[in-house]
Structures are given as structure tokens and as C-alpha cells.
Amino acid sequence: MTSQNTQQPKLDQETHSFPAFEHAIKKGRLWPAGLSGKLLVLTTLFIMLAEILVFVPSIANYRLAWLSRHFTTGEAASLTLEELKPDAIPENIRKQLLVLTETEMIVVRRDGASHILATNQMPGAIARHVELMQPGRLQAANTILDAFDTLLFGGDRTIRVFGPMKQRSGTLELVMKDRSLRTAMLSYAYNVLLISLLISIATALLVFVTLRWFLIRPMQRMTESMLAFSRAPEDQSLVIQPSGRRDEIGVAEEQLNGMQKQLSGTFKQQRHLADLGLAVSKINHDLRNILASASLFSDRLADTSDPTVQRLAPRLIRTIDRAVDYTRSVLDYGKSGEAVPTYNVVRLHQLCQDVAETLSLDTDGDVDWVNRVPEDLEIHGDAEQIFRVIVNLSRNALQAMHGLDGETQIKRLSISAGEEGGNTVIRLRDTGPGLPESMQNNLFAAFNTAGRQGGTGLGLAIAAELIRAHNGTIRLVEQDGPGAEFEITLPIRV
Numbered sequence: 001m002t003s004q005n006t007q008q009p010k011l012d013q014e015t016h017s018f019p020a021f022e023h024a025i026k027k028g029r030l031w032p033a034g035l036s037g038k039l040l041v042l043t044t045l046f047i048m049l050a051e052i053l054v055f056v057p058s059i060a061n062y063r064l065a066w067l068s069r070h071f072t073t074g075e076a077a078s079l080t081l082e083e084l085k086p087d088a089i090p091e092n093i094r095k096q097l098l099v100l101t102e103t104e105m106i107v108v109r110r111d112g113a114s115h116i117l118a119t120n121q122m123p124g125a126i127a128r129h130v131e132l133m134q135p136g137r138l139q140a141a142n143t144i145l146d147a148f149d150t151l152l153f154g155g156d157r158t159i160r161v162f163g164p165m166k167q168r169s170g171t172l173e174l175v176m177k178d179r180s181l182r183t184a185m186l187s188y189a190y191n192v193l194l195i196s197l198l199i200s201i202a203t204a205l206l207v208f209v210t211l212r213w214f215l216i217r218p219m220q221r222m223t224e225s226m227l228a229f230s231r232a233p234e235d236q237s238l239v240i241q242p243s244g245r246r247d248e249i250g251v252a253e254e255q256l257n258g259m260q261k262q263l264s265g266t267f268k269q270q271r272h273l274a275d276l277g278l279a280v281s282k283i284n285h286d287l288r289n290i291l292a293s294a295s296l297f298s299d300r301l302a303d304t305s306d307p308t309v310q311r312l313a314p315r316l317i318r319t320i321d322r323a324v325d326y327t328r329s330v331l332d333y334g335k336s337g338e339a340v341p342t343y344n345v346v347r348l349h350q351l352c353q354d355v356a357e358t359l360s361l362d363t364d365g366d367v368d369w370v371n372r373v374p375e376d377l378e379i380h381g382d383a384e385q386i387f388r389v390i391v392n393l394s395r396n397a398l399q400a401m402h403g404l405d406g407e408t409q410i411k412r413l414s415i416s417a418g419e420e421g422g423n424t425v426i427r428l429r430d431t432g433p434g435l436p437e438s439m440q441n442n443l444f445a446a447f448n449t450a451g452r453q454g455g456t457g458l459g460l461a462i463a464a465e466l467i468r469a470h471n472g473t474i475r476l477v478e479q480d481g482p483g484a485e486f487e488i489t490l491p492i493r494v
Helices: 002-006 008-016 019-027 035-083 091-101 140-153 179-231 248-302 307-336 348-358 383-402 459-469
Strands: 105-110 113-119 128-134 158-164 171-177 344-347 368-371 378-381 412-420 423-430 473-477 485-491
Touching: 035 091, 035 105, 035 113, 035 128, 035 140, 035 158, 035 171, 035 179, 091 105, 091 113, 128 140, 140 179, 171 179, 179 248, 307 348, 344 348, 344 383, 348 368, 348 383, 378 383, 378 485, 383 412, 383 423, 383 459, 459 473
Parallel strands: 128 158, 368 412
Antiparallel strands: 105 113, 105 171, 158 171, 344 378, 412 423, 423 485, 473 485
16 A cells, blocks of 8 residues: 555656657647648648649640641631732741741642642651641540640650641641640640649638638647646646537547546545555554454463353454454555455355354344355355455445344345356345445445445445456346345356
């Protein structure tokens, strides 16, 4: 118990300290590295990704529109050149038409013959052939690939654009450099990128502000509450107050409020236990000396020839030995809880008789003691720990029944046991007033003394801990009439 008190500062330090989080707050690094900063960056990136998916067909369509406009201009120029006599068109006019259409050669094919209407010089090798199936339409399958091919590798290549003319029969061919096309596409891509970036940032800010208001700020509020509460968990004023929201955040606030209240009560109880442990450890030292003296006196009584003394002396010696053993285990309990059970084969009937002798049930005429445990029933467990469990339950029952008034009221404590479904089931029942409902809610919690006077509230808590150590269960059996019945279930084999 003393070690429990000395370990308390270490527990507080480990439980209440969040140095990394506090350091982040002091340095102001929570925003870029926290949820707010990540949310803003990720939202911007995702919107930019969506804009890129829109940009891909957009740049391909822009290339198509650029070529279609020049094809239409080339067709208008070819109509003028064909309607006039070749000698009537000055050479400078032809060159101006080529500059206007940004081409190096205009050719019309009709009836299997080709007519060169205007040219600066004979072009070099043709790098790409672009067919316009209809004015303003390209083959959809190659549109995107050709657009990125122009962006990445274009500039000095010669391309041939051809397709049927809209105003008259025949095919029009335009031979040109793709430098102007690539420059226009790069300018368009830059403008689209700039607009997309502005849209992404504006949309991300709107999404960020909305999510921050509805999600991030409440989470930061809960985080700050947890950090402040961790410094002083016993301070009820630091418990978060729910905002009343009906969504998941509101549910989280309600749960956090409940956990903080429960944890605050647990820490108060822990400090109470530590103080109690220190007091018990001091009492324990003196009590062991007193019991040692009593043990010496009992040894002398055993040598007395009086029959009554000879009959009672063994009981007294066993009782004192158990008391000495309990005091010896007090410090071990404070350090690490109850000792690990030492399993042996135990005669349960005889163990219950020892309980009756310890509590003087066999000589107390006020309470009827009924031992219905079969004499040949054996259990596997720690005899001393099972003894403590039954003693605690029996003592509680006796205290409850001693409060009954009147000679006509039956005061009976009975115990029975048997094997059921591969387990040993022990039932202990009394005819007392029963347990109040307020006590049943936390029946096996330490210091639960609701409805009872003079108890410490540790008996049932210790009994439950010992039974759990045996991989068993203990519960209060519901019944309609008065009295209380406890059921202990232990595995036959461990």
C-alpha cells in the first residue's frame, strides 16, 4: 500500500504530460502540420487534379479549333485565288495571303489534279499529316495524343492539314509550320493553369472555412479540453461542456464529458486509496506485532487440559494464522494487487465449515447456518482466496440480517454448490432485507456502501477480484422475494 502512494507522482506525470503537443502549440506549428493546414493543402491539390482532368480534353479541343479557323481562312483565300486569273494576282498579294493564313503553301485537289494556288517555296519533309474529316472536326481517337505531341515536340516541324472544302467540291491542303500553333497552345495552357489555380484556391478556401467551422474548431476545442484536463483531472471546471450539437461531433463531446467526469472521480478515489493505503500500512505493522503475541498465547492454551479449551484452541490458532497471513499480504496487495492463485484440489464442504467456525455460525443461535455443499465435491482453486470470498459474502449477509428486528423473523444463511455445464457453481443465500437498487448499480466497485452502515465497501470488490483471478464470475441473482443470493461460477479445470 505504501508503494502505491509513492508511485502516484510518477503516474500523474506519465498521464498528464503531453510534451510534443504542448511544444507544437508554443511554437505555433499546429496549423501547417495539423488538420487545418492539411485540409487546406489537400483540398487545393484535389481541385487542381480535377482541373487537370478538365484541361486535357480542353487543350485538345483548343488545337482543333485553332486548326479549324485556319482551315476556314485558307478555304476563303483559295476561293479568291481560284476565281481570279493567275496572272491577275500580284505575287505580293499571294504572299500576304500566305502570311494571313500562316501557311507556306495552299493546294486544291479536284478531279485527280492538284493546283498550287500560293507558295513561298517548296516545303521540306512533312512531319505530321492532320486530316479534317469535316470543317472543325478531327478524328476523336488521336486528338489528345496529337495535342500533347505538339506541346512537347512541336515548334520547327512542318505539318500538312487537309480535308474536304465546305463551300465547293474538292480537297484543300494547307502546309504550315507548327510554331504558331504551339505558341498559341502554350499561351492557352498558361491561362487555363492560372485560372484553374485561382479557382482551386478560392474553392479550397471556401471548403476550408466551412469544414473548419463545423469540424476542425470543435475538434480543436476537444483537444484543448483534453490537454487542460490532463494537467488537473480532479478540477471539475476543466470538464468539457457539450455544445448541444446533434451530429457526430456532439456525440463525441457528450462521450468526452462523461469520460472526463468518470476519470475525475477515479483520480479522487485513487488519491483516497493512496491515503488509505498509507494508513493501513502503518496499522498493519502494529497489528502484526499484536497478532504475534496472540499466537504465543494461543500456543500456551493448546497445552491446557481443559476440554473446552482443547476444542476451541485449534480454531483460535487457525484464525490467528489467517489474520497474520492477511496482514503479510497487505503490502503485496498495495504493490501489485492480489497474489496469483495457487491451484490445489479443495474440499468445498470442509472449507465452508471453516468459514462457519471463523464467523461463529456453528455456535450462533441467532442465525441458522445451512451447508448444502456435497461432502465429496472438489474444486480446483486457491483455498485461502476462495475462503476469503465466502467469508466476505457471509459477513455481509450477517450484517444485513442482524439489522432485522423481532423473534419471528427467520435469519438463515445457506450455501450450496454443484457442477453445471462444465463449471462449479456456488450459491450463497440469506434471508435479509436484500440489496437496495442504488447499490446494485456498482455492486462490486470499491467503497460502494450505499444502503449499509458500518461497512468499508471493500468486501465485494475483493471477492470479485479474487474470483476473476480464478477465471470465474460472480453475480447477484435477481429474485422476487426478500434476501440476497450470490452465484459464483468457477471452471472445473484451469
